[in-house]
Amino acid sequence: MSTTDFHQGRRRGRTTGRRLAPVAALSAVAALLLSACGDNGDDNGSGSGGAEAPESLTVTTFNEFGYEDLFEEYEELTGIRIEHNKADTAENARDSLRNSLGAGSGASDIEAVEVDWLVEFMQYSDQFEDLSEDASADRWLDWKYEDAAAEDGRVIGFGTDIGPQALCYRADLFEEAGLSSDREEVAAVLDGDWDNYFDLGREFVAASDSAWYSGSDNIWQGMINQVEVPFETEDGEIIADTNPEVKDLYDQLLTASVDDELSAGLSQWSGDWADAFQRDGFATMLCPGWMLGVIEGNADGVEGWDVADAFPGGGGNWGGSYLTVPIQGENVEAAKELAAWLTEPEQQIKAFEAIGAFPSTVEALESEEIQSATDEFFNDAPVGEILANRAEAIEVQPFKGPNYLLINVAIQDALNRVDVDGVDDPETSWEKFLDDVEALK
Amino acid sequence: MDLRSRASAWDRKYSPYLYISPFFILFAIVGLFPLLYTVWVAAHDWDLIMGQGEFVGFENFTHILGQRAFWISLRNTLSIFILSTGPQVLFAIVIAYMLDAHLRAKTFWRMGVLLPYVVTPVAVALIFGNLFAERFGLVNSALETIGLNPVGWQSDSLASHIAIATMVNFRWTGYNALIFLAAMQAIPRDLYEQAEIDGAGRVRQFLSVTVPMLRPTIIFVVITSTIGGLQIFDEPRMYDHSGRGGSDGQWRTMTLYLYELGWTRSDFGRASAVAVLLFLLIVAIGIINFMITRRIATADGARQAPPTRAGRRAAGRARGKKLSRKEAAR
Secondary structure: OOHHHHHHHHOOOOOOOOOOOHHHHHHHHHHHHHHHHHEEEOOOOOOOOOOOOOOEEEEEEEEEOHHHHHHOOOOHHHOOOEEEEEOOHHHHHHHHHHHHHHHOOOOOOOOEEHHHHHHHHHHHHHHOOOOOOOOOHEOOOOHHHEEEHHOOEEOOEEEEEEEEEEEEEEEEHHHHHOOOOOOOHHHHHOOHHHHHHHHHHHHHHOOOOOEEEEOOOHHHHHHHHOOOOOOOOOOEEEEOOOOHHHHHHHHHHHHHHHHHEEEEEOOOOOOOHHHHHOOOOEEEEEEHHHHHHHHHHHOOOOOOOOEEEOOOOOEEEEEEEEEEEEEHHHHHHHHHHHHHHHHOOHHHHHHHHHOOOOOHHHHHHOOOOOOOOEEEOOOOOOOOHHHHHHHOOOOOOOOOOHHHHHHHHHHHHHHHHHOOOOOOOHHHHHHHHHHHHHHHO | OOHHHHHHHHHHHHHHHHHHHHHHHHHHHHHHHHHHHHHHOOOOOOOOOOOOEEOOOOHHHHHHOOOOOHHHHHHHHHHHHHHHHHHHHHHHHHHHHHHHHOOOOOOHHHHHHHHHHHHHHHHHHHHHHHHOHHHHOOHHHHHHHOOOOOOOOOHHHEEEEEEEEHHHHHHHHHHHHHHHHHHHHOOHHHHHHHHHHHOOOOOHHHHHHHHOHHHHHHHHHHHHHHHHHHOOOHHHHHHHOOOOOOOOOOOOOOHHHHHHHHHOOOOOOHHHHHHHHHHHHHHHHHHHHHHHHHHHHHHHHHHHHHHHHHHHHHHHHHHHHHHOOOOOHH
């Protein structure tokens, strides 16, 4: 579940996702109001704090978490009914949670938060229950747990899924262009840095009508998630505009995209982007676990996709979420229990089986179910094993400050101005990016 | 006695105010208070979650006015406003005029005109978003089939404004047409008879009778569509997947900019500053509108005399006709 993975929802009706946003937001609000009323009625005077088990809990997620069956299971186990509000996009969930925190009411008992904006909410960590005593830290991968830990030791979220990235590719297009298409061989040639990946791309586009990748913004997510301190320092200083690492990656990427024509010039998640899956638009795509479902949906009926156990520049994580319990809820104790239960290894495996959300708990990662999982669409690739390997290859967990999402959106705009819209050259677009960053300071 | 008479005096004096007070109370709560509160927020450092911060005076305004993004959003707003309001009013009058003619299945046509208005903006945006998709959209495919260059519906500012104005026009033209139609039906028919007798063709009748008689309605429609046009939000927000108005702010309107400041960046102070500026802009354009339409009104006032006189004459003649018919019956 990344900011972006909402487009999984678009698999079938490509454009429905984003554009139905207000409708979904409204219905979510309506559902919230209704459920809030319901809660009060059902409470039977058990009072706030929820020492007694409440009759129902509200949970807000976005896109797909794969929780539908789990909620039923939980109701059978405990008798607690769960009312599920599902925002269609992560951004909508974020905006509505912000609003609830601002208004002091309206939040669900459990609110899902995505990693790219988790940091923003860490600023208001006193608005969330401390979960550090409700489950032991060693349930999760270290970094997954630590990302949700505030400086004072409070933990505001339980990790759900993670997004270790592999590389998805079109074996048939590779073959036509005279590249080896076998999963192992592709992994071997791709084992290297980004230059190596772009070099292979140059070789490919010289012999093919398709582009190497969909657009700069997709590749950017892979590159920036390998930078240790990309946009902000831990002291809260914004360095995005002065960090030479960022500028170098920007230049390197745009040279490959525009000068070498490796990019199909499509903005991620746009209608054209989704259409291009059906038109052999590009041959490779960065593939966090949740992206598998996106590709499968958009490329429905297209044969030839495969997953290589490799990633340029080592490993990298893209996306993944947390469950938080806002203090304004009426049933915080019961909500904590549910959040802890949902993120147990057993439940994470079930969510993976349901929609491919890759687990973040150590036990689930090592489990037989994950290790032996294969995906028919991707030529029966052992996706469980590959993604587990990719998770192990992750060396850098970038520091994401409260402005991470905003800055990253601004730089993706900068890339798109050059690569997609062609209204700027790399330098003028960078100047505009500097303005955008300045406005955030 | 004394008390009663005093009570009845009070009654006479104050109860009228009491009767009209619901409107003013409601207006104060939902109209005036939010307006003033917005100004209050705009003068503070104000976070969506943290709430009120320090008093900063005009700092939010100076910051906003120094942003390139603000001026681009102002440009976009005005451009989309002009591209939508102008054609909308013109087409609406013409359509209403056609509907006013004697048609078979009148209700069917009138309902048909209103149909786009019934469709939710989201659905409209969905359809038009697909039509105007830059790479594989229907419009560009059609252009390419007939050998023209595809248009950058999302990369080019003006093209994106035209596309969004098309959505707005699609939705609102029919609605305005019905308002004009209602006004047209209130125009005395004998004016047309008179004009016809004077030898005016359909076009001349339209220009010299219909349009002048519609003036108050035109003023109303222009003002409502000005407010709507300047506050346009749904269509640009839904125009692409990100909803932020394009990578270069090609179609980021003031309301989109306001939303981004307030909800994405959670800076309510600056968002409110934009809201206040937008309010001032609407007031300014409203005043300009008012002056222009008033000038038309007074200019037409002079011209209006003949039609009414003509109307009276025509009415007299119609009476005469009735008389003669009666006479004939006799």
